Amino acid sequence: MAERITISPITRLEGHGKIEIFLNDKGDVEDAYWQVVELRGFERFCIGRPVEEMTRIVPNICGVCPSAHHMAATKALDQVFGVEPTPAARLIRELEFNAFYIEDHYIHFFFLAAPDFIVGPHADPKERNILGVIGKVGNEIGLKVIDIRKRNRDIIRHIFSKAPHPEGGLPGGVPRGFTEEDRKWVKETADMSVEFAQFALQIFKDLVLGNKEYVDLITSEAYKLKTYYMSLVDENNKVTFYDGKVKVITPDGKEFAKFDPIDYADHIAEWVEPWTYIRLTHLKKLGWSGLTEGDKTSLYRVAPLARLNVADGMKTPIAQKEAEYMFEVLGGKPAHNTLAMHWARLICALQAAEDNQMIANNPLLTSKDIRNMDYKITGKGVGCVEAPRGTLFHHYETDEKGILTKANLIVATQNNAGPICMSVKKAAQAFVKGPDVKEGFLNMVEMAFRAYDPCLSCATHALPGEMPLSVSIRDSKGEVIRVIERGV
Amino acid sequence: MAGKENRILILGLGNPILTDDRIGLILTENLKGKFPGADTASIILAGMELLDILAGYDHVFLIDAATGTGGEPGELKEISDGKGALHLFTSHGVNFFDLLEMGRDMGLKMPEPAAVFGIEIGNATDFGTALSPALSSALPSLEIALTERIREIIASY
Numbered sequence: 001m002a003e004r005i006t007i008s009p010i011t012r013l014e015g016h017g018k019i020e021i022f023l024n025d026k027g028d029v030e031d032a033y034w035q036v037v038e039l040r041g042f043e044r045f046c047i048g049r050p051v052e053e054m055t056r057i058v059p060n061i062c063g064v065c066p067s068a069h070h071m072a073a074t075k076a077l078d079q080v081f082g083v084e085p086t087p088a089a090r091l092i093r094e095l096e097f098n099a100f101y102i103e104d105h106y107i108h109f110f111f112l113a114a115p116d117f118i119v120g121p122h123a124d125p126k127e128r129n130i131l132g133v134i135g136k137v138g139n140e141i142g143l144k145v146i147d148i149r150k151r152n153r154d155i156i157r158h159i160f161s162k163a164p165h166p167e168g169g170l171p172g173g174v175p176r177g178f179t180e181e182d183r184k185w186v187k188e189t190a191d192m193s194v195e196f197a198q199f200a201l202q203i204f205k206d207l208v209l210g211n212k213e214y215v216d217l218i219t220s221e222a223y224k225l226k227t228y229y230m231s232l233v234d235e236n237n238k239v240t241f242y243d244g245k246v247k248v249i250t251p252d253g254k255e256f257a258k259f260d261p262i263d264y265a266d267h268i269a270e271w272v273e274p275w276t277y278i279r280l281t282h283l284k285k286l287g288w289s290g291l292t293e294g295d296k297t298s299l300y301r302v303a304p305l306a307r308l309n310v311a312d313g314m315k316t317p318i319a320q321k322e323a324e325y326m327f328e329v330l331g332g333k334p335a336h337n338t339l340a341m342h343w344a345r346l347i348c349a350l351q352a353a354e355d356n357q358m359i360a361n362n363p364l365l366t367s368k369d370i371r372n373m374d375y376k377i378t379g380k381g382v383g384c385v386e387a388p389r390g391t392l393f394h395h396y397e398t399d400e401k402g403i404l405t406k407a408n409l410i411v412a413t414q415n416n417a418g419p420i421c422m423s424v425k426k427a428a429q430a431f432v433k434g435p436d437v438k439e440g441f442l443n444m445v446e447m448a449f450r451a452y453d454p455c456l457s458c459a460t461h462a463l464p465g466e467m468p469l470s471v472s473i474r475d476s477k478g479e480v481i482r483v484i485e486r487g488v
Numbered sequence: 489m490a491g492k493e494n495r496i497l498i499l500g501l502g503n504p505i506l507t508d509d510r511i512g513l514i515l516t517e518n519l520k521g522k523f524p525g526a527d528t529a530s531i532i533l534a535g536m537e538l539l540d541i542l543a544g545y546d547h548v549f550l551i552d553a554a555t556g557t558g559g560e561p562g563e564l565k566e567i568s569d570g571k572g573a574l575h576l577f578t579s580h581g582v583n584f585f586d587l588l589e590m591g592r593d594m595g596l597k598m599p600e601p602a603a604v605f606g607i608e609i610g611n612a613t614d615f616g617t618a619l620s621p622a623l624s625s626a627l628p629s630l631e632i633a634l635t636e637r638i639r640e641i642i643a644s645y
Contacts, residue, residue, distance in 0.1 A: 045505065045615035060505045060532065107536065111582065130582050131590060139594050146594075150540060164537050 019424055019445065027434035032425035033275050034417070034449055046407040051080050051381075051398045054407070055169035058394070064453075065412075066165040067100035067156060068387035071242070072394040074169030076383030079262070080398055082376040083172035088367035092174045094242045095186070095359045096159045096166075097385065099152040101241055101352035102193050103164070104388040105304075105345045108453045109200065110145050113342040116447050117208045121217075122440035137203065148196045151189040158182070173371030180366055187360035193353035194318070201322060201346050208342075209329070218339040219330070222430035223448060225423050226251040226293045226336050228283060228300035230415065231310040232386040233258075238315040239307050239351060241386045247310050248283065248300060251293075253334045256283070261384030264393050268410060278417045281410060291422050299422070302390025302415040303452055304344035309334035314347065316354035322347045338423050341451045348388075377402050387412050389453050413454040423448040495546035496526040496642065497599065501575035502553050503532055507616040508561070508609035508623045509574065511630075512551040515607070518631050519551075523642060534576045534584040539591055545599035547645070549638055550584070552576060554606030561610035562626030564633050566603055573606045602641050605634060 024030040042061065046054070054073040059066035071093065078085060085093065111130045115123075119132040127135070134142040153164060159176055160166030168175040178186065208214045217223065228251060232244035246264065248257040259267055270279035271288045282288055286298035293299070300306075308327075314320040326343050327333045359365060383394040390412030397406035413420075427448035431441040500516025503509045513530050520528045529541055542548060554572040557565045570576040576584040591598040607630060610620055619627070 041615045057505060060503055111536075129586070131586060131593075134590065134593070142590070143594055146536065146539060149536065153537070165532055 019449070021424075021428045021432060021445070023432075023435065029425065029428040029432050032421065032428045032445075034420045034424050042409075043407050047404050049404050051396055051402050051404050052077060052171070054394075054396065054404075056167040059165040059167060062411075065104065065387055065389060067097065067104075068385055068389075068392055068412075069394070069409075070160070070166045070169050071097055071100075072383040072385045072387070072392050073396075074171070074383065075243070075385065076381035076394045076396050077169065077171035079381030079383070080378060080396055080402065081171035081381075082378045083372050083374055085173050086367075086369045086372050088177065088364045089173040089370045089372070090242075091359055091362060091364050092159055092177060092370065095356055095365070096156055096174075097242045098352035098356045098359070099155040099189075101388055102197075102349050102356075103149040103152045103156075105349035105352075106145055106149055106196075106200065108388075109204075109342060109345060109349075112450055112453065113345075116443070116450070117211075117214055117342070118203075121444050121447060125439060125443070128443070137207075141203075144196060144199075148193055152193065155186060155189060170371065171375065172373055177368065177370040178366050183360060183366060186365070187357070190353060190356035190360045194350070194357055197346065197350035197353045198318065201350065204343060204346055217444075218337055218343075220430070222427050223338045223423070223451075224336045225301070225338055225419055225426065227297055227419050228256060229306040229309045229334060230300045230302050230391055231307040232261075232384065232391060233311050234315065236315075237312040239311040239313070239319075239348065239386075240315065241348075241352065243384075244386070246384065246391060249310050249334065251295060251297070251334070251336075253309070257285075261393060262382045264382060264384070264395070264410065268393075270410075276417070278414055280418045281415050282418065291418055291425075293422060299418045300415065301419045302412050303341055304348050304388075305335060305337070305341045306390060307348060307386065308344045314351050316351045316358075318354055319347050319351035322350060338448060338451045341453075345388075345453075389413060390415050413452070416452045416454065420449045420452055420454060423451070496523070496549070496602070497542065497545045497547070498523070498526055498528045498549045498551065498638065499538075499541070500528070500530040500551045501532070501534065501573075502530075503575075505615055505617060507614050507618065508620050509553045510617070511553050511607045511609060511619065511623055511627075512575070512605075514619075514627070515551050515630060515634060519634060519638070522635055523638060526638075526642070532575070534582075534587065536582060536587070538584065538587055539596070542588070542599055543591060543596045545597075547602040548599040549602045549641075550576070550604045551634065552604070552606055553609045555609060557606055557608050559608040561608055561620065561622040562630070563608045564630055565606050565608065566637075567606045568601070568604060570604050570606075572608075573604060574609075576604070603637070605637075 020033050021029055022031045055070055058069035058073045062069055110133060114133045115128045118136050119128045156166055159174055160168035228248055230248045232240050233247045234240040234244045246259050246261055250256050257267055267284055268281050269284035270281055272279055282298040283300060289296055289298040308323050314323050330337055330340055380397050385392050392412055393410040395408040396404060398404055427445045431444045498516055498519055500512040502512040504513055516528050516530055552573040552575050557572040559565055588598045610622055
């Protein structure tokens, strides 16, 4: 009798999603899909509007990474208006984007990942959340997380008027610069962020790497997936967040492609499947391979581990040492361990903090030359950033007056959608045996997709005892034979 | 928290580009200045960002779009547990009620929820800045009802 298990974490704003696990007659996992319900009509909503409105619109399409959409839109506006940001404006944008990385990555690690690794994957769901984490590590660390995030949000707010949903992005520049007086608090924030990043990595080493059970999980086949990887790299092939070339490597680490983001459509194709609203991206030159891994796949992954796999190294010295240690523990590069994304995420936050130390000491930071207004409408712009969750593309086209005629977005979670399905399937095959599955094992299936930090319905940790999680088990006739609910 | 002169906050939640989802933001803006000694603020979603906004207040009123409250689109409900409210719970952070608990655990002065108002909405998934006809026509009466109820609760302090 074929049966179906549905894990349905329903949340708002990030979208609605659920996991469906199909069992075969023996009760083993036959297939698994991560499904998403789409918010409708975004492109239609945008067309006909002045393109400069996009930096105020796009931060609202995601409750999780508004700064990434805002920056991609700002960079697309540069191209639409045919203007380069001044060197000082570019530096200030990099400062802001690094600050966003820091606040974003700590939310994920402490709120979404740490409950699994610090409280424990099988712990009572009522304790497997941020309150449980703080209970384990102490109030002082909780206050440090809050403080470091607030300080970095102050940088975002200073430049773009609002945080966490900025809206001041301008073609050719930034709306507000820094004074020498400001430099002091920016430098102080950067110094504290580096110190905190090292502290967070030490917590990871002590509490996660120091626990054999967790190391076994991270390195287990259940959480491995061999795919291509994609990320932005700088001119030295190092990890970069704000700007660079798109580089793709094969599952065994060889360079497959390197291109300017404006040529993304030559390299990335989208595939439609009837069971999801997400258009599944894959490498165009390889064609759609289906949900497969290994040498024959055309799927690629983005996000923190992809960044470290793709680049020749980190841009900053302390982060580089940490990355070397990570690959040493994981057995070399590229690493295919999905759960190692949490580790790579902390290393990226460290690079962002170190980079902001350098920016804070750069004389250009206080330059008054922060806008280039020599506009000439070109009618097309592709803004690309390495968002915390992976490579993000905003493609806009306009008429000669700058009115939008086309808006196409390829978001990080879309890049990862196919691999997320496969990661869920592999974890389900390892941990689900028949319909009578314990909550802790379902959580271990969820851990497979939580590692990607998808923008759509991903976590069960934030809502102790109240997460609207519904597990339905159906027989071959589609009738529900068992329902497990929490917080519905 | 130093610098907060008023003890009461009226907080609107919602997404400004998701049609009726923005009703809490509109109502909060319309209520601005109606209650001496009360501040107003708006945010897209509950989460850690609220900690900075909430800390230091004695009482907070929440106005949010809601679904599944049992009412018709445009109907106002007081939902003390927040059930049905669309932006008090987030998968990427901490929900509103736990945020209050977390803040108190860390020694911060956090407000008591004076009331959680949920406005039932019909359209929750289409992009747009215009309210549906049902919400649009309900707007004046919603504003009156909220004004009276908030005034009544404040008077009881």
